[in-house]
Amino acid sequence: MSKRGRTGVENESRKQRKRHNKQVEDENDRLDRSYKNLRFAQRGLFDKRYKYGNFVTINQGTIEPSKLDVISYMYRQLYKKATDMTDRTRVLIAFDPKLWNQVCDKKKLELRPDGNYLLENSQKFLNTGGDIFFYIKSDKKSNADQILGLLKTGLEDA
The missing domain is CATH 3.30.310 (TATA-Binding Protein)
Structure with a gap:
């Protein structure tokens, strides 16, 4: 066990979770910015199903x-x-x-x-x-x- 009472495997797993959470946050921020920018697009620009x-x-x-x-x-x-x-x-x-x-x-x-x-x-x-x-x-x-x-x-x- 390490100083904090965790094994090396537990520390590595914790680091991986942090990295994953950071990637998810970055992706969510990117999507949020994209959606905010869509309000500047012409209405109907992305609608595809017109006859x-x-x-x-x-x-x-x-x-x-x-x-x-x-x-x-x-x-x-x-x-x-x-x-x-x-x-x-x-x-x-x-x-x-x-x-x-x-x-x-x-x-x-x-x-x-x-x-x-x-x-x-x-x-x-x-x-x-x-x-x-x-x-x-x-x-x-x-x-x-x-x-x-x-x-x-x-x-x-x-």
């Missing part, structure tokens, strides 16, 4: 800097309309970081280095390549189509 969707691309060459505020305002209007619908309907928008830097109130965002626009071995976008994407998703086809119609009208008027 219908529309994807609209505004090509880089057609985007005038003076129209960025109009496009942002239009997105906010579409977002409100979508969330007011009875069936789950969401509108998401994706800007290239350089383009978003022109729209965002917080200037000097951290920009990604130039490179591939798709992650390797994945269809997930790293950035938009300068385009603006609208993703409309809904459990009801008529809702998705209605939001698409409003978006088209708004883009024509912009």
